[in-house]
Amino acid sequence: MSAPIAIPPLPGSSSLKQVSDDELGNFAELIYRRTGIHVSPQKKMLLSNRLRRRLRETGIEDFSAYYQHLKRLKDTDPEWDAFLQEITTHETYLFRDESQWNWFRTEYLAGRAAESASSEGKRTLRIWSAACSTGDEPYTAACCIAAALQNSAQWNIRILGTDIGVGALAQAEAGIFGERAMRLVPEEYRRRFFVKAQNAQLWQARPMLTAMLRFRQHNLMSPLREKPFDIVFLKNVLIYFDGASKRTVVNNVRAMIRPGGLLVAGAAEGITEMVKDMKRLQPWLYRK
Template identity: 65%
Template sequence: MMPNPGHKPPGSGDRAHRPAILSQQKKVANLDEIAPPAPITSPLALPQVTDDELQRYADLVYRKTGIRISPQKKTLLSNRLRRRLRETGISSYSEYYDYLTKLPSRHPEWDAFLQEITTHETYLFRDELQWQWFRKKFLAEVANRQRGPMKTLRIWSAACSTGDEAFTAACCIAAELPDLASWRITILGTDIGLGAVEQARTATFGERAMRLVPDDLKRRFFEKLPNAEVWRAKPILTQMTTFRQHNLMDPLPERPFDLIFLKNVLIYFDVGSKKVVLNNVLKVLQPGGYLVVGAAEGIGDLLSEMTRLQPWLYQKPQESGTRLLAAGSSQSQGSFRAPLDLKR
C-alpha cells in the first residue's frame, strides 16, 4: 500500500480546481452538509506542519486503519497531507483535521485521505519467486486434487491496491490450469481505498505496471488500448475477479479460501493490529490452505500455529490427517515437500 497519486502542479489547489472535489461531496449530501473551510488563494500560502499536527494525523490513521506511521515516515505524511489541503482548498492542517473528523466515514474525502496516506506503487508479477511457486507448484497440486466435473478455487488478494496481484493470479490460472471451463474460480480483491478498488475494476494497467508480464502472457490475456499506453485485461481474466472495499481490521464475511495473499501490508501495523488482521485473515483460510506474505513482514512469531514453508509462505494445519511438512522434512502421504519442490 504506498503509491504516489498524481502530483498536482502549482496552482492546482486554487478555486479553479475545486469543482471536481465539491461535486464528489455533493453526491453524499444526504450523509453530510459540511462544507470545507474557505479556500486558500495560493499553494504557497500553506503553513509548515508542526510535529504535534503530524502526530494527530498519525494517531487518526491508526484509529481508522490500525496502520502505525513511524517517525521516519513523517516527511512522507507531511507531503501527502499537503496534497489533500491543495485539493480541498483548505488553508491549514488543523482546519483540515477538524473538517475531516466531522465527516461521516462514508464521505468521499475520507477515502481520498486514506488512499493518499496508505497506498504505494504496485505492479503485476511482483516477487517472481512467489509466482513461480504459484504457477508450477500450487496450481499443479490444486489440479491434481480436484478431478470431478466441477472444480473450485478461491483466492483472496487482501490489500489488493489497484488489482495488480489479483490479475497476476488470474493470468497464471488462465495459462496453467487445464480445462479451465470446468473450474469455478473466485479471485476476490479487497482494499481500504475505494479509489483503488474502482481502479481495479477497470482492469487497466499502464506500461510501468505491466513491465514484468511475460510477453506471451501479455499477448494472450491483455489488449493494448488504442492511442494510449494502457493495457486492459481480457474477459478470460476479468470473469475470475471481483473487487470491493474492505478494512482488514474488520472480519471478512466470506466462505473459506484456498489461498490468501497478504503481502507488503503488515509492515505498516503494530503488533496489536497485526494480531487483529491475522486473526481475521486466518478465520477465512481453509484447513490446509496457504498464506502468502511479504518476505520482510516480520510476523513469524505471530504464526506459530502455521507451518512455515518459506519466509513468505505458511500453511494452515489440517483439521484431521497430515499437514504440509517444512522444507527438509520427510514426506507423509497426502502432504508436500518444500514449496519449490512440491510433489504429490
Template identity: 40%
Template sequence: MTREPTSRTEAPMTVISKQRLALGKAALDQNQSPVTLQRLNQEQFQKFRSFIYDQCGIRIESNKLTLLSNRIRRRLVVGDFVDFDDYYRFLISARGSTELNGFLDAITTNETFFFRTEKQFDWMKDQWLTEQIALQRQGKRAPELRIWSAGCATGAEAYTMGICLAENHYRLNDWSLQILATDISEEALTTARDGVFKERTIDAVNDRQRKRFFTKVPSSDQWKVRSTLRESVQFKQHNLLHRLDARPFDLIFIRNVLIYFDEQSKQKVIQNLIRSLADDGYLVIGPSEGVYGMLQSLQRVTPLIYRKSAKTPSTPDVKLRKGGAS
C-alpha cells in the same frame, strides 16, 4: 466539496491576519496557493498519526512529517480547507466520513507490479494447483478454488493470479474459480477495475501473455487488461483490521502490506487472515512483512508460505489500543 461552516474557537484576529498575510505573501512570491506552502507542526502531526492508526492500523513513522504534510496537503486543496486544523476538525466530525476514503487514498501507497516475487506465482501454478487438482481427483475436495488478494492496491497481484489460472484452464475444466481482491483505498480499486497499467507495471509480463490478456492503449505507454481477465477478479473495499464476511479461502496472498502496521495491528490482521483460511488452505506473505513469530499456529512450507491444518487452534481476539501511533 461543499461543507457547512464548522464551529471553531476563534484565534485573535491579529494572529490570524499575520499568519495569513505571511502565507499569502510567500505564495505570491512563489506564484503558489497559500495552502501549498503549509507544513504540519508536531502537534498536528501527532493528531493525524493517531487518527490514521485508529482508522486502519497503519503506523506513520516519526520521521515522516514532511511526507505526511505533502500527502494531506492534496486534500486541503481538493476540499478547499483553510489549513490542517480545519481539515482535522472536519475529519473527526460527524460529517468526516464523507472524506475518509479520500484521506486514506492520499496517505496510502499503491505502487505494485505484475508477477512481483515471481517464484511465489511459480509455486502457485506448479505445486499448489497440482496439489488441489490431485485432491479433487481423489474425491478429497470439491472442484472449486477461492483465492484472496489481501491489500491488492491497484490489482496487479490479483490479475497475475487470474493469468496463472487462465493459463492452466485446460487442467481446471468445470472448476469454479473465484478471485477476491480487497484494499482500503477506493482510488486504488477504481484503477484496478479500470485495468489500465503503465509499461513498467507489466514489465514482467511476457509477449505471449500481453497478446492474450492485454491490449495496447494507442499513443501511450499504457496497456489495458482484456475483459475476460478483468471479469475473473472481484474487487471490494475492505479494512484488514476487520473480519471479512466471506466463505473460507483456499489461498490468501498478503504481500508488502503489513510493513506499514505496528505489531499489535499485524497480530490483528494475521488473526483475521487465519480465520478466513479454509482447512488445508495456504497463506503467502511478502519478504518484509515481519510476522514470522505470529504464524506459529500454521505449518511452515517455505519461509514465505504457510499452511493451515484442520487442527489449527483458534486464538482470542486481539484488541487494539486507541491512538497507538506514538
C-alpha cells in the same frame, strides 16, 4: 523601483509548510485508529506532502483546520475515503516477487490441475488478495490460473481483491495497466491475456481474466464476511503496521483461510510469531 506587490495566499497554500509535531501526532493517531498504520515522526515530510493535496482539493486553509474537519465527519463521508487513499502507499505491479508466482504456477496450480484431471465433478478455487491496491496481484493470479487450468469449465474460480483505498479499487475494476506495472509480465501472457490500447502504452485485461475477479472495499482491521479461501495473499501491507494492529489483521485473515489452505505473505511482513499455529513451508508461505 516600485515596491513588490503582495499576493494573497490561495486556499491551501500553507503549501510549503510542514505539519507541526502536534499536528503530526494528531494525524498519526487518527490514521492509526482508522487503519492500523503507524506513522512515525520521520514521515513528517511525506505526510505533509500527501495532506497538502487534500487541502488543495477541499480548499481548506491549513492542516489543523483539515484535521478538525475530518474529525467532525461521519466515518462514511467520502472525504475519509479520499484521505485514506491519499495517505496510504499503493506501489504494486504484476508478477511482483516472481519466485512466489513461480511457486504458484509450477507447484500449486500444477498440483491442483493434476488433482482435477483424476477426479470427476466441478472443482473450486477461492483466492483472496488482501490489500490488493490497483489489482496487480489478483490480475497476476488470474493470468497464472488462465494459463494453468486449461479446462477452466471444470473449475469454479473466484478471486476477491480488497483494499481500503477506493481510488485504487476503481483502477483495479478498470483492469488497465501501464508499461511500468506490466514490466514483468511474460510476453506470451501479454498477448494471451491483455489487449494493447492503440496509441497508448496501456494494456487492458481481457474478459477471461476479469470474469474471475471481483473487488470490494475492506479494512483489514475488521473481519471479512465471506466463505473461507484456499489461498490468501497478504503482501507488502503489514510493513506499515505496529505489532498490535498486525496481530488484529493476522487474526482476521487467518479466520478466512480454510483448514489446509495457504497464506502467502510478503517476505518482510514480520508475522512468523503470529502464525505459530500454521505450518511454515517457506519464509513467506504458511499452511493452516
